[in-house]
Amino acid sequence: MSMFDRAVPPREANLVRPYMLTAGRTDTSIHLPMEAPLQTVESAMFHRWPPNDMRGRIIQLCTKSPSVAEISALLDVPLGVARVLVGDLVTSGYLQVHTTITDRSTTDERRELIGRTLRGLRAL
Numbered sequence: 001m002s003m004f005d006r007a008v009p010p011r012e013a014n015l016v017r018p019y020m021l022t023a024g025r026t027d028t029s030i031h032l033p034m035e036a037p038l039q040t041v042e043s044a045m046f047h048r049w050p051p052n053d054m055r056g057r058i059i060q061l062c063t064k065s066p067s068v069a070e071i072s073a074l075l076d077v078p079l080g081v082a083r084v085l086v087g088d089l090v091t092s093g094y095l096q097v098h099t100t101i102t103d104r105s106t107t108d109e110r111r112e113l114i115g116r117t118l119r120g121l122r123a124l
Helices: 042-046 054-064 068-075 079-091 107-123
Strands: 038-040 095-097
Touching: 038 042, 038 054, 042 054, 054 068, 054 079, 054 095, 068 079, 079 095
Parallel strands: none
Antiparallel strands: 038 095
């Protein structure tokens, strides 16, 4: 039996539509690049999120400083949904956005961002 003959179990369907997670919003009010590393603010760890709440899951993930793109992949939600939810958590004071590349970034900073992105992709 080859690997192509085996039945692949179907992925569990996500019953919550993305627009329900964001209340129909498609953008965030803050500048939030998809490569921006995020960090949970210490006080956010004391907030009680309802079970299976997407925001609580994001707070837990951000203890390891993932990017917005990584959060999208890890939670299996569209990038736009991840950006809106993360933006809400930043404006509510639960997450902090770290800067990435600017026009004045050095070559070393640019290489570090590329390396961090590649390491993140390999971890997925």
